[in-house]
Amino acid sequence: MIRLLAMRELRSLLAMPSTWFVLAVLQFILAWFFLARTEAFLEIQPQLAQLANPPGVTTTVAAPLFNTVALLLMMLVPMFTTRLVAEERRNQTFTLLLSAPLSGRHIVLGKFFGLLIFLVMLMAGVPLMLYTLALGTHLDHGMMLSNIIGLLLLTASYIALGLYVSALTTQPIIAAIGALAVLVGLWLADIGASAENSPWHFISPLNHFQNFNAGLLDSGDAAFFVLFSIFFLLLTMRRIHSNRIYG
Amino acid sequence: MSKATPETTLSARNLTRCFGNRQVIHNISLELKRGEVLGLLGHNGAGKSTTLQMLTGCLLPDSGEIEICGINLSRQPMLAKTHIGYLPETPPLYRELSVNDYLTFAARLRGMKPAAVAEALAQTMRRCGLEAAGKKIIGTLSKGYQQRVGIAQAIIHRPAVVVLDEPTVGLDPEQIREIRALIRELGNAYSVILSTHVLSEVESVCDRVEIMQHGKLIYGDTSARMQQHGQVSGFIISLRKPPALSELEGIAGVSSVEQISATQFRVLHAPDDNPSGALLTLAEQNGWRVEQLTPLQATLEDVFVKITGAEKGTAEEIK
Structure with missing residues (x-):
């Protein structure tokens, strides 16, 4: 059932021209960043070569690009999560799911994985572009892998949060702006908090991504993302159940 | 089963x-x-x-x-x-x-x-x-x-x-x-x-x-x-040369007659005693020249309004 719902979500997304427009524009932006980064690297490469232990192309091109994607996700995910529940409720299609033999778990996980698969497809271009560099130079595969895993976990946690905000309202715009506000708010609180051990650092997903970005696989960070996602997915299930109670 | x-x-x-x-x-x-x-x-x-x-x-x-x-x-x-x-x-x-x-x-x-x-x-x-x-x-x-x-x-x-x-x-x-x-x-x-x-x-x-x-x-x-539900027994009759109202009212079984226009009358009667036969025979004898006879039929609209209206009435009475 979860797979059926996820596939429906994916099929609907791919059937809409707007999705393809977003895909095209995003690929263009990411390619542009990639080119700019690569060009900058080529310019400073002679100076870097004089250093004793020069940073490689993975650190100077791949890591910043992944970081850019992580920032873009903050704006991108709310645009898609708003469709998941808020827009379905406004278009009255949510009734189909409510009257079908499904539990809240099926609905929430189906939507979650549907969008996750789509966003993975959308971001797949980034590592592919980076691996073209392997034709001319040596890449740090460990660092690439940690970035890919980190990005995946970050995406999952953003979707879970967006999904919950989406389930709170029947207004798609409010769902989109609400999720954006929370995500940007968490990020701003993180970079604004000066104290090293501030709780704002702890609850900000983007902060936990930094270790992955630097090539550091920390099980604590991974656990944070998993717990963060599960927490919001459970809240969404609760919310969908209370929709049946409060109407 | x-x-x-x-x-x-x-x-x-x-x-x-x-x-x-x-x-x-x-x-x-x-x-x-x-x-x-x-x-x-x-x-x-x-x-x-x-x-x-x-x-x-x-x-x-x-x-x-x-x-x-x-x-x-x-x-x-x-x-x-x-x-x-x-x-x-x-x-x-x-x-x-x-x-x-x-x-x-x-x-x-x-x-x-x-x-x-x-x-x-x-x-x-x-x-x-x-x-x-x-x-x-x-x-x-x-x-x-x-x-x-x-x-x-x-x-x-x-x-x-x-x-x-x-x-x-x-x-x-x-x-x-x-x-x-x-x-x-x-x-x-x-x-x-x-x-x-x-x-x-x-x-x-x-x-x-x-x-x-x-x-x-x-x-x-x-x-x-x-x-x-709430069916009315009666009919509407059109007579080209209508008699006086009292003459229609005098027919056995008719409970009331109402003149709608110069030639049309609404005739009400008891549910189990339909005087239309007698009325037609009289019309034949006296040359009233019957044009049309339409039984009154309660539409669902009437019934619905009647039922919901009655409910409203009792609700108001209770208040």
Whole structure:
């Protein structure tokens, strides 16, 4: 059932021209960043070569690009999560799911994985572009892998949060702006908090991504993302159940 | 279960529901048997849609029990809901999908095996007159066709109970006729509940009627019997050369005569004593030259207004 719902979500997304427009524009932006980064690297490469232990192309091109994607996700995910529940409720299609033999778990996980698969497809271009560099130079595969895993976990946690905000309202715009506000708010609180051990650092997903970005696989960070996602997915299930109670 | 008494497919007992402090549904009980079409009739805002939402599990009742084919909806919702097909007021259509994709999704969603879907799809499309629309995107279809797709998604998994919320709203007369014929056909195989505020719909498709007002069921009977409810016995007669009013009143069995125009009279009589024969013989003898004789027939509109009006009256008396 979860797979059926996820596939429906994916099929609907791919059937809409707007999705393809977003895909095209995003690929263009990411390619542009990639080119700019690569060009900058080529310019400073002679100076870097004089250093004793020069940073490689993975650190100077791949890591910043992944970081850019992580920032873009903050704006991108709310645009898609708003469709998941808020827009379905406004278009009255949510009734189909409510009257079908499904539990809240099926609905929430189906939507979650549907969008996750789509966003993975959308971001797949980034590592592919980076691996073209392997034709001319040596890449740090460990660092690439940690970035890919980190990005995946970050995406999952953003979707879970967006999904919950989406389930709170029947207004798609409010769902989109609400999720954006929370995500940007968490990020701003993180970079604004000066104290090293501030709780704002702890609850900000983007902060936990930094270790992955630097090539550091920390099980604590991974656990944070998993717990963060599960927490919001459970809240969404609760919310969908209370929709049946409060109407 | 014997064949003589068809099985009960849906039973709801003492449903109540509040929104905030306002109680919108008061103690509603309904029962539906296989092969029956039940019309839920009421003004806008009478609580019809809320009732249907509760029957389909989209909204939980504050109290009361719902059983679908003997399965309790609140205790075993997953099992009970496989027997329900629901068309809400706005058909729940994913506008970006094609009709085939959407209906396949709807069938699988209700737990149909992939192998059985193709055949069910073909049959449902034929039934709903959608054969030519299979590959079309739902968003590009006309309102009438979208409504058909909405009905198709409610019946594709062959549920025991089909719930239709105002299925003919916004359709043109030709489409309304077709949809009604389809509902009638569905009523032979399944149990159907439909809500409507169009009285002629009840007349043409429903076996039984429940009238709702202010969240209460105030009247329930077969639709044929509802038509008889408050029936007036009388007729309108047109006479080219009418006699004096008193002469008509003098005929045995006539209880009152009212002159509508120079040549038309409304004649009322006791239900079991029809004086029209005697009147026609007299007219023949005296040369009144009868042009037309139309029996007075209570339309459902009259009956409905009468029943809901009477309810209002008693409510005011109580106050």
